[in-house]
Amino acid sequence: MNREEIENTKSLAEAVHKIFGNHIDSRSYVLKTESMTESLAQEYDAIGKNHRQETYQRIAEDFKKRTGCYGVNFPRTAFNVGTILDIGCGSGLLTLELAEQTNGNIIGLDLSEEMISLAKDNLARRSQEKTKEIKEFWKKIPEYCKPSQQDLEKLEKNHPLLERINYVRGSVYELEETDIQNINYVVCRNALHRFQYPERALEQMYTVLSHNGKIYIRDLRRDANWQIILKRIGEQRWQTQTLVQDYIGAMASMFTTEELEQTLLSLGIKEFNLSSGEYLPKEISAKEGLNEYAEDTEYVCIITKT
Numbered sequence: 001m002n003r004e005e006i007e008n009t010k011s012l013a014e015a016v017h018k019i020f021g022n023h024i025d026s027r028s029y030v031l032k033t034e035s036m037t038e039s040l041a042q043e044y045d046a047i048g049k050n051h052r053q054e055t056y057q058r059i060a061e062d063f064k065k066r067t068g069c070y071g072v073n074f075p076r077t078a079f080n081v082g083t084i085l086d087i088g089c090g091s092g093l094l095t096l097e098l099a100e101q102t103n104g105n106i107i108g109l110d111l112s113e114e115m116i117s118l119a120k121d122n123l124a125r126r127s128q129e130k131t132k133e134i135k136e137f138w139k140k141i142p143e144y145c146k147p148s149q150q151d152l153e154k155l156e157k158n159h160p161l162l163e164r165i166n167y168v169r170g171s172v173y174e175l176e177e178t179d180i181q182n183i184n185y186v187v188c189r190n191a192l193h194r195f196q197y198p199e200r201a202l203e204q205m206y207t208v209l210s211h212n213g214k215i216y217i218r219d220l221r222r223d224a225n226w227q228i229i230l231k232r233i234g235e236q237r238w239q240t241q242t243l244v245q246d247y248i249g250a251m252a253s254m255f256t257t258e259e260l261e262q263t264l265l266s267l268g269i270k271e272f273n274l275s276s277g278e279y280l281p282k283e284i285s286a287k288e289g290l291n292e293y294a295e296d297t298e299y300v301c302i303i304t305k306t
């Protein structure tokens, strides 16, 4: 794959044809597998860990704002937001943010064994970091309110994040057959396009939701401005051709907002709100050089179970 050639393409269809040899004129599934495995999983995780932490933080904030998922941490039992299911959680970087920014119990589900294993490593690392932070904080507080040795041991053994996050390897299509039920919030970020049968996936997400529960879907729009989509590949992704190929293949199976709307209506789902995925005020994105993220390239769909 030649970078210059791809960067000179005029449309998604042209790029897909150059890379995959397929002619596309509508939503098409050109990726070989749904599951992200081996080097693809490792590379996706590495970029996320090293360059996207702020993005994940902002998405978790956006999720709370749009779904009204607010709880208080002390005590956790008051206004507890319940269970959040992160579908297609990948290496769990958003899952971690959801856990840190809410007081819910979080389930991260992914088809890929590698992704689940990376997610568990990321959770262990983040927990250790948090434990260290708390211990540093405890050192600074006055002697009379310092925690006991017992508290310290408890913290080492059971960091709150470890207790609240559970990673499960499984498929979105089989949710109904698991004990993952009565979910208060489903999050599905950058994953809907990955499903070869999105209707079945949406049906399953809706089924396991509790009454009044909400689904937060965030993904790219297949009909977004092609020059912006190309820009969003970014220097880090260009270092790894597999990632660029995957990104362009993934674009071919993204929904347009009109298509998603039609799909939801055909499933009998009527209570939803589809809007632009912007999560930063334009002035901030311009200042931070994130213009391509501020443009209308992503959508967010909030579905409420009635």
Ligand SMILES: C[S@@+](CC[C@H](N)C(=O)[O-])C[C@H]1O[C@@H](n2cnc3c(N)ncnc32)[C@H](O)[C@@H]1O
Pocket: 034, 035, 036, 037, 048, 087, 088, 089, 090, 091, 093, 094, 109, 110, 111, 112, 115, 170, 171, 172, 173, 188, 189, 190, 191, 194, 195
């Ligand atoms: C592009 S990643 C997104 C990861 C994460 N949500 C994020 O925002 O970084 C899509 C994930 O969906 C997973 N996936 C694909 N098909 C799936 C299925 N049928 N059930 C569950 N997960 C699936 C893939 O393995 C991959 O990890």
